Amino acid sequence: MLRHRLPALTALGALLILTLTRLGHAAPSPEHGWAMPHDASVHGHRLDWLLHITFIFIGILFVIMCGWMLIACVRHGRKHTAKYDHGDKRRSMLAPLGMAAIVFVVVDGNLFFHSTKDMHSIFWNYARAESAPNAVRIEVNAHQWAWDARYAGPDGKFNTQDDVVTLNDIRIPVGAPVIFQLGAVDVLHSFYLPNFRVKMDVVPGNITRAWLQARELGEFEIGCAQHCGTNHYKMRGLLTVLPPDDYARWLADASHDAAQRWRAEDTAAHWGWPWEKGARK
Ligand SMILES: [Cu+2]
Structure with missing residues (x-):
């Protein structure tokens, strides 16, 4: 039975290793391992928070997807007659659209809202910086x-x-x-x-x-x-x-x-x- 699951499990393992390797390569500075360079500024924490929360969101999604694939590998490893449809039912269309909308609103919406707010109130607010004595x-x-x-x-x-x-x-x-x-x-x-x-x-x-x-x-x-x-x-x-x-x-x-x-x-x-x-x- 394991023979049937082997290709799928191998692909899943390769995906996991590839992702972890990419994380290691994403290191912007050797000074703190794989983390961000030390923040010496008053307002840098806003940017860091946005990066970290986005990382957490996509990390949760990654774990859900891996778990989902793992369950599929284990439960559907045996030979069986494929059940399929053409994806043209209302439910088949709404389910992926709804999931994509949730991901878009939570991850991209959060990025859009906070980056716009921080840009206008702080990072592009030169008038405020110049007005300081x-x-x-x-x-x-x-x-x-x-x-x-x-x-x-x-x-x-x-x-x-x-x-x-x-x-x-x-x-x-x-x-x-x-x-x-x-x-x-x-x-x-x-x-x-x-x-x-x-x-x-x-x-x-x-x-x-x-x-x-x-x-x-x-x-x-x-x-x-x-x-x-x-x-x-x-x-x-x-x-x-x-x-x-x-x-x-x-x-x-x-x-x-x-x-x-x-x-x-x-x-x-x-x-x-x-x-x-x-x-x-
Ligand atoms: Cu140059």
Whole structure:
């Protein structure tokens, strides 16, 4: 009797192994095994919750489907005359349609509702971030294969002599909303901060935006998430979260330094743009 069930059980086992293997390969970061990278942001938990609850939903569905197939293998293993219909009865059509609707409403409906709500209230709400008195504004210029960052300095205007310009090194104060405006000079790049759940395309000829709020001190990786040429893999930077006093001291020192080193003929270093206030995302 087992002989008849063997092909179906083998297929089921292979499906299970394949799924578990895929889960292992889905690891986005070696830092925490197969889990998400450590979340150092104030709002990242919203995104993580949505991913986790979706994972639980599809996990439950997976177990139900496997159980269903297992029962079918064990109960219908013996040779018997097949019973079938053409699936044209009302009940035959309503049952799969109803099940598909339940899955769609629960899984996709939950994803749609919460992602739309979070996008509008938090992640795309730049007006709220910019209105904070301690908001930090940073322009980022992506190019093959590095990140230039620009801070306005004490005059509050970009592309002036007191601007602080860094290479692959962005420093921010903990707890403050930090708004990035992103531009590229050559090809498509993508500004990626996995520990802050931020990823935004950087498009030549356009200014895109992203914002975050750090909840802890530390050093975190900046990566490029678009394959942007031969040395794409080298396009890494460091985001350092400092206590607000340390950040203010660093910015003041660096701005003082920058004003002394500024040269009018060094046009390649003058890539900043006036801060864009508007609806662009
Ligand atoms: Cu890149």
